[in-house]
Amino acid sequence: MSGGLLVGLLVLPCLALPGLLPAAWAGGAGDGALRMTVTVNGRGHSGLRPPTVRVGAQVVKRYRLVNSGEAHLYGVRVVDPAVPAGAVRCAGRTLAALGELECVARFRAVGGMRRATARVEGDIPSLQRRLAATARTGYVGVAGGLRLTERVTVSAPGRSGRSLGPAWGSATVAYTVTNHGNRPLHAVRIGDPGLGLAPGATDCGAGGGAVAVLAPGASARCTAVVRRPPGTHRSTGVASGSDRITTYGPRGERLPAPVLTARSSAVFTLPSRASTPPSAVPVEPKPKPKPRTAAGSGGAPGRPAGSGGVGVAGAVAVPRGAAGAVGLAGAAGAPAGATGAAGAAGAPAAPAGAAGAAGVAPGVAAEGLPVLPPAPTPAPPTPAASLAVPPGSLAPSALVAEQRSDSTAPPSARRAAVLDNEGFLGRLRRRGREASELGIVVILLLLLIPAAIAAALLGNRRG
Structure with missing residues (x-):
């Protein structure tokens, strides 16, 4: 009895073993056999709490794959939409049963929230099955940046009073700082080493010398007024600020927020002195000439020379009848005290028409400044006057030459001169007329x- 019981206990497990083995084999390769966890720059649970990474810094994602099944996985691959294509590298394509495998992705961070669902897949060819697992992962790209521009307005320098040195001018420099990042910036200050302005020396409005908070995409304006000597100067603006955000490095280290800077420059020139308009320049009055009487000027005693006319230096005094011969007779009503030739001491006084001989119109001011009325046409000379030349005076040929050289030439000579100076168009018009x-x-x-011929023919017929 005891022997039969012992045999039964030994046989029953052997009978049940073939039915139990297939179930154990299939259960070792179930859907829960493959698991994946992801770390971003050393931070786990990045799907719930994504770490902050500075834009442009390196992001390192590590995918830890665990196969808890009893079958090997072949053709293992990881797909992450938040990673550039081809950035995920695995140590192998096979994940052994009850084994682990690590895949790594390295790339540069971009701005903004970068969350995604990573997926890993592997095949079991003997069972014709494909196992998969997913994990939520991500990071936050912190983009901090400043942009600075400036504009200079130059004011003209004023007069330096009694100082003999050059007057200094003033220039107003307007700085515009812009936050082109995705996080607010704090305590933004602007300085200018080129103009000797320390950070915070500019006027930024209500914030004084600094912008307390500059929102993403916002701009602020700061101004500074400087005085400099005349010449060319260069402005070199520098803006600085921080977003005060701690980020994580590739190995999981904490990195403090850097100081963000931006630079600009401008060149401007200050003039030496403000130019004075011509109307404001004082004009000194011109002194009047003192009246004097020339011995042989032909004027009345005690009358200033030149009150009746202006003499021609070096001319020969012409007697009373010679003015008409020379063709320089004055206009009617000219003052009787016209001056003769300057320097001809003792020459006889010129008659009333001698003012025209000097070439000056009757309306001459007392100060010697001529008024320019239309010049009167002189009368043509008479033959008797042209021949009345006293002894010691100019010869008739000289008088005729002087007459020809003057504007009182004969009409034929003037017409010939006009024709010589006539242009092509003038000649065409004259020929047309x-x-x-x-x-x-x-x-x-x-x-x-024809009328005369017809009249002759009619007369012949009647005859």
Whole structure:
């Protein structure tokens, strides 16, 4: 009895073993056999609490794959939409049963929230199954940046009073700082080493010398007024601020917020002195000439020379009848005290027409400044006057030459001079007028000749 019981206990497990083995094999390769965890720059649970990474810094994602099944996984691959294509590298493509495998992705961070669901897959060819696992992962890209521009307005320098040195001018420099990052910036200050301005020396409005908070995409303006000597100067603006955000490095180290800076420059020139308008320049009055009487000027005693006319230096005094011969007779009503030739001491006084001989119009001011009325046309000379030359005076040929050289030339000579200076268009107009006049004459001849012939023929018939 005891022997049969012992045999039964030994046989029953052997009978049940073939039915139990297939179930154990299949259960070792179930859907829960593959698991994946992801760390971003050493921080786990990045799907719930994504770490902050500075834009441009390196992001390191580590994918830890665990196969708790009893079958090998072949063709293992990891897909992460938040990672550039081809950035995930695995140590192998096979994940052994009850084994582990690590895949790594390295790339540069970009700005903003970067969350994604990573997926890992592997195949079991003997069972024709594909196992998969997912994990939520991500990071936050912190983009901090400043942009600075400036504009200079130059004011003209004023007068330096009694100082003999150059007057200094003033320039107003307007700085515009912009936050082109995705996080607010704090305590933004602007300085200018080129103009000797320390950080915070500019006027930024209500915040004094600094911008307390500058929101993403916002701009602020700060101004500074400087005084400099005349010349060319260079402004080199520098803006600095911080977003006060701690980020994580590739190995999981904490990195403090850096100081963000931006630079700009501008060149401006200050003039030496403000220019004075011409109307504001004082004009000193011109002193009047003192009256004096020339011995042979031909004026009345005690009358200033030049009150009746202006003499021609070096001219020969012409007697009373010679003014008409030379063709320099003055206008009617000229003052009787016209001056003769300067320096001709003892020469006889010129008559009333000698003012025209000097070439000056009757309306001459007392100060010697001539008034310019239209010049009167002088009368043509008479033959008797041209021949009345006293002994010791100019010869008739000289008088005629002087007459020819003056503006009182004969009409034929003036007409010849005009024709010589006539242009091409003037000649065409003159020829056209002459042609029109000749045409009228020809037409009259053509009308009169046939009429005369007809009258002659009629007379012959009647006779």
